[in-house]
Amino acid sequence: MTNKSRRLRDSAIAGVPVSLALTVGVLPMIVLFIESIGPGVTTANYREALGPLYRGTLVYSLGVGIIVTGVCLAIAYPVTYWVAHRCSSRYRLQVLIALTLPLWLNYVVLNYSWVWILARGGLLNRILTDIGLINRPLDLLYTDVSMFIGFVYIYLPYVILTLYVSMERLDYRLIEAARDLGATNRRVFIDVILPSTLPGATAAALIVYARIAGAFATPAILGGPGNVMIASLIAEAFRQYFDYGFAAALSFVFLFIVVIALLAGGAIPQVREELRQW
Amino acid sequence: MTALTADNLSKTFAQEQAVDGVEFTVKNGEFFALIGPSGCGKTTTLRLLAGLTTPDSGVIQVGGTEITDQPARHRPTNMVFQDLVLFPHMTVAENVAYGLKQEGIAAKARAERIETTLSLVGIEHLATRNPKQLSGGQQQRVALARALATEPDVLLLDEPLSSLDRALRGEMEAEFRRIQRESDTSFLYVTHDQSSAMSMADRMAVMRDGRVLDVGSPEELYERPRTRFVAEFLGDATVLSGRVTEVGSQVTVDTPAGTVSADKNGKDVSIGATGSVMIRPESVALGSGSISGTVIDHAYKGFFEEAAVELPGGEQLLVRRGDDSTHDSRSTEASSDADDTTTFAVGDELALQITDAVLVEG
Numbered sequence: 001m002t003n004k005s006r007r008l009r010d011s012a013i014a015g016v017p018v019s020l021a022l023t024v025g026v027l028p029m030i031v032l033f034i035e036s037i038g039p040g041v042t043t044a045n046y047r048e049a050l051g052p053l054y055r056g057t058l059v060y061s062l063g064v065g066i067i068v069t070g071v072c073l074a075i076a077y078p079v080t081y082w083v084a085h086r087c088s089s090r091y092r093l094q095v096l097i098a099l100t101l102p103l104w105l106n107y108v109v110l111n112y113s114w115v116w117i118l119a120r121g122g123l124l125n126r127i128l129t130d131i132g133l134i135n136r137p138l139d140l141l142y143t144d145v146s147m148f149i150g151f152v153y154i155y156l157p158y159v160i161l162t163l164y165v166s167m168e169r170l171d172y173r174l175i176e177a178a179r180d181l182g183a184t185n186r187r188v189f190i191d192v193i194l195p196s197t198l199p200g201a202t203a204a205a206l207i208v209y210a211r212i213a214g215a216f217a218t219p220a221i222l223g224g225p226g227n228v229m230i231a232s233l234i235a236e237a238f239r240q241y242f243d244y245g246f247a248a249a250l251s252f253v254f255l256f257i258v259v260i261a262l263l264a265g266g267a268i269p270q271v272r273e274e275l276r277q278w
Numbered sequence: 279m280t281a282l283t284a285d286n287l288s289k290t291f292a293q294e295q296a297v298d299g300v301e302f303t304v305k306n307g308e309f310f311a312l313i314g315p316s317g318c319g320k321t322t323t324l325r326l327l328a329g330l331t332t333p334d335s336g337v338i339q340v341g342g343t344e345i346t347d348q349p350a351r352h353r354p355t356n357m358v359f360q361d362l363v364l365f366p367h368m369t370v371a372e373n374v375a376y377g378l379k380q381e382g383i384a385a386k387a388r389a390e391r392i393e394t395t396l397s398l399v400g401i402e403h404l405a406t407r408n409p410k411q412l413s414g415g416q417q418q419r420v421a422l423a424r425a426l427a428t429e430p431d432v433l434l435l436d437e438p439l440s441s442l443d444r445a446l447r448g449e450m451e452a453e454f455r456r457i458q459r460e461s462d463t464s465f466l467y468v469t470h471d472q473s474s475a476m477s478m479a480d481r482m483a484v485m486r487d488g489r490v491l492d493v494g495s496p497e498e499l500y501e502r503p504r505t506r507f508v509a510e511f512l513g514d515a516t517v518l519s520g521r522v523t524e525v526g527s528q529v530t531v532d533t534p535a536g537t538v539s540a541d542k543n544g545k546d547v548s549i550g551a552t553g554s555v556m557i558r559p560e561s562v563a564l565g566s567g568s569i570s571g572t573v574i575d576h577a578y579k580g581f582f583e584e585a586a587v588e589l590p591g592g593e594q595l596l597v598r599r600g601d602d603s604t605h606d607s608r609s610t611e612a613s614s615d616a617d618d619t620t621t622f623a624v625g626d627e628l629a630l631q632i633t634d635a636v637l638v639e640g
Contacts, residue, residue, distance in 0.1 A: 173363040176330050181428065182351045182380030191376070195367040 036248035045249035054233065054250065061230040062257065065213030068151040069205045072159040075152070076204070080160055080167040081193065085175075096164065100157040111150050111221040118146045118222075147223040151212055159204040166200025166274065167193075203274035206265045210258040230254050279306040280342065281464035282355075282432045287326055287336035288488075289319075296322040297333070298488035304432060304466055309458050311467045311475035314485035315511070320468045321360075323485070324434050327466070328357045340431050351380070356425035358435040362417055364409040370420050371396070371405040377428040395427045399457055415446050419453075426461055433458075435467045439474065451478050472512050476500065484508045501558075502543050506640035509556040516595045517638060522553045529637060531555050534591025536569040540635040547637065555635040559584070559596035567631030571595060576622035585622035587630065597622075597630065 036045055048054070083095050102110055117123045118140040125137040140146050170193065178192045216231035223229075230250065237247035265271050282304040289297040297319045304310040312320045325331040327338055329350035338346045345353050356377065365373050371392050378388045396402040399419040404412065409420055418438055425433055435454075439447045455478055458465045469475050475482050476496040483493045484507075492499055492508045503509040506517050520533030528539050531553045540555040547553055571587035574594070582600040589595055599622070 171363055173359050173361070174365065176350070177357070177359060177363045177365070177424075178376070179350045180328055180330065180353075180355075180357045181377035181424070183376075184351065184380075187380065192365065 032248045032251065035244050036252050038245050045245045046253065048246055049249045049253045054230075057228055057230055057233055058254065058257070060228075061213045061254075064147075064151070064229065065209040068148060068155065068212045069159070069209040071148070071152050072156045072208065073163070073201055073205065075156060076159045076163045077193075077197075077201075080164045084164060084167040084170070085172050099160055102154060103157045103161075107154050108217050108221070110154055111218055114146060114150050114153065114222055115141060118149070141222070142224040144224070144227065147219055147227050150218045150222040151215070154218065155208040155212055158208050162204035162207060162274065163197060163200050166197040170196045199268070199270035199274045202265055202268065202271045206262055206271070206275065210261070213258070214254060280304070281306045281308065281340065282327065282466065283337075283339040284323065284327065285337040285339070287323065287338065288334050289322055289326060289331060290334055291322075295488050297326065300336070300485070300488070300490050302483045302490055302493055304464050305481075307462050307464060309455065309465045309467065309478055309480045311469060311479035311482035312485060313469055313472055313475045313482055313511075316470055318485040319488040320470075320485050321436055324357070324436050324466070324468045327432075328355055328434050329353045330357075354431040355434055356428060356430040358421050358425045358433065358438045360436045360438065360440065362421040362438065364417060364420055364424070366408075366410060368409075369405070370401065370407050370409060370412075370423075373409065373420055374423045374427045376424060381428060391427055395423045398426070398460060399423045400453070414442050415450055418442070418450055422454075422457060426457075426463065429461075430463065432464045432466055435465060437469050437471075440469070440471070447474065454478060476512065484511060486511075502541070502636055503556065503638055504543070506554060506556065506638050509638055514559050514596050516557045516593055517554050517640075518557065518589070518591065518593055519552060519554045522547050522549055522551050525549055529553060531637075535571070535589035535593060535595075538569070538632050538635050540637050543636040543638065545637050545639075554638050554640065556638045557595065557632055557635045559598050561632060561634035562595060562597050563631040563633050564597065564599065565629055565631065567629050569595075569630045569632060571628060571630065573622050573624055573626040573628060575624065578621070583621055585626075585628070587628055595630065597628065 037043070038045075079099065083092060083099070087095055115122075119125070120137040120139065120141070122141070124140065125134075128134045129137065174192050174196070175188055178188045183191060213229070214231050215229065216235060219227045219229045219232060234247050234250050234254075237243045237250065266275065280303050284300055284302055287297055287300040288295070300319070300323050302310075302312075312323060314320050322331060326333045326336075329345070329348060329352075333346065336346070337344060340354050365376065368376070374392050374395055375388055378391055383391070392405070393402065396405055399422050401416060401419045401423070404416060404420075409417060412420065421438060439450050439454075442450060451474055454465070454467075467475065467478065479496055481493065481495050482499065483490045484499065485491065486507055492504045494502075496512075499508060500512050503512065503515075506515075509515040509517065518531070518533040518535055518538060520531045520538075522529055523532045523537070524530035525542075525547060527542075529542055529547055530537060530539050533555070538555050538557070540553075569589065571589040573585045574588045576583065576585040579598075582598045585597045585599075587595045587597050
């Protein structure tokens with residue numbers, strides 16, 4: 001076979017899957033984009049999506065994303081530190097599997113398990129009344145509280161896994177060296193643990209925050225009437241009002257914000273390194 | 279004056295006794311080496327002294343004050359770790375400043391101390407560099423400077439030179455001595471490399487199976503070791519066992535290889551008892567001796583030639599012949615028949631004279 005024909009054959013072999021992936025991945029986006037600027041070519045949908053009515057929901061969704069991500073990180077730091085540096089290596093794998101078990105289950109099921117726990121007649125309220133801590137059941141379900149618990153529960157495993165990789169790579173003797181030189185626990189965290197694991201924490205945040213901000217099931221199942229997030233609005237526009245153009249425009253506005261954050265994070269080489277593992 | 283005292287220190291890890299009643303003292307301004315084969319408990323001992331591991335029992339004193347229950351960050355000791363573990367996200371100067379910052383020393387005094395410490399270890403020109411950009415020897419100096427900056431009473435060093443190649447290690451050993459002298463700090467240096475310990479230390483302790491077997495100056499331990507293990511650990515040694523036949527200022531031991539006269543080495547022995555004598559290769563002279571053996575191997579070592587000689591009892595003895603041999607009594611003028619350039623040959627019968635031997639345990 002000549003060099004040229006071989007190259008032709010190689011491109012043909014590579015071309016099929018690549019074009020398939022592009023069709024599957026990009027085509028819907030193109031269709032969605034055309035829809036969003038329709039009918040014809042107009043910015044009407046975008047103007048409406050960025051209007052005061054939806055801007056609040058957009059900001060609220062991103063706010064929830066940021067807060068839940070922060071809570072997840074605050075929990076994941078001590079947990080991953082313990083697993084990577086304090087837990088006996090004999091049980092480390094088992095502990096890691098136990099911590100990330102929710103990843104293996106359908107997230108709708110995971111959400112409903114919290115309905116069962118937090119309901120007025122649910123597990124938690126029954127335990128609390130039985131031990132006499134409260135007289136009347138607490139209204140936990142369909143509130144901010146239940147929605148945040150659900151979010152943290154579902155996204156914590158991703159944060160733990162991503163942060164764990166960084167935490168495990170941290171040389172424990174750096175911590176000993178800092179202690180030996182007089183550092184308190186607080187200084188050890190600020191001077192040694194944080195700088196070494198910050199790329200991992202940033203990567204974890206980038207992975208989960210957009211998914212939380214754009215989540216559909218958790219606010220729908222565990223949230224109250226006040227917990228309206230962007231995904232519900234998009235679904236509503238599609239299903240109830242058949243306003244495809246507006247739904248598409250809303251999706252693109254959200255996508256744009258997420259991509260900007262991702263690009264900003266990806267611009268940091270250490271963070272890019274961490275993200276490469278996913 | 280005593281800088282550091284370890285008194286009956288013990289530590290057990292999961293049923294394994296890592297350190298078993300270790301005792302020694304380090305004097306002020308002394309270079310003290312703690313040596314032993316890997317797994318003898320020397321590193322654990324060092325970690326107990328640093329406060330990075332808690333002892334099961336025993337007492338640690340620094341400068342006459344008990345510090346056994348003090349956490350590492352309060353102890354007047356600093357450690358140089360085996361793989362140095364410099365803070366990777368800090369510059370050289372920031373690494374050195376770290377301990378000073380924790381002590382709350384003001385910025386101006388801190389800058390002065392950083393400068394003095396960096397020039398003490400000879401890397402003042404590298405202050406703004408990142409540790410990762412430095413060579414192995416330079417990193418050693420940074421690690422040393424970081425630990426010395428707060429002027430600890432005792433500096434604990436955990437085999438810091440083990441990752442360096444031989445030539446650089448020799449150079450750094452000399453530097454460690456100089457820095458130790460100039461900083462007037464007590465150094466406690468842990469290593470499994472006896473030659474490195476002997477060339478640096480004022481005194482040293484030999485450890486085995488979690489215990490200290492012997493403490494003394496390198497000369498004392500090399501020439502008059504208490505036990506066979508110490509003798510063999512510190513260099514080439516042959517130990518011959520036999521029956522004691524005469525006890526005077528010296529003892530005579532009748533071994534299968536022949537009769538050897540040995541220094542008592544402070545031991546009480548009586549006639550008829552079993553005794554072991556230790557012989558170093560440099561205490562064996564060629565020709566006209568009470569012992570003979572067969573050369574089974576020989577090696578050219580540059581400035582001397584070495585032969586392994588099998589003795590009648592099956593033991594092996596190393597014999598050396600230098601280019602300007604002081605052992606060889608034959609005159610070069612009398613026999614210029616290339617006798618001096620003759621090398622050992624396997625199968626040669628050699629008559630040997632033991633010029634110095636000492637009684638050891640074991």
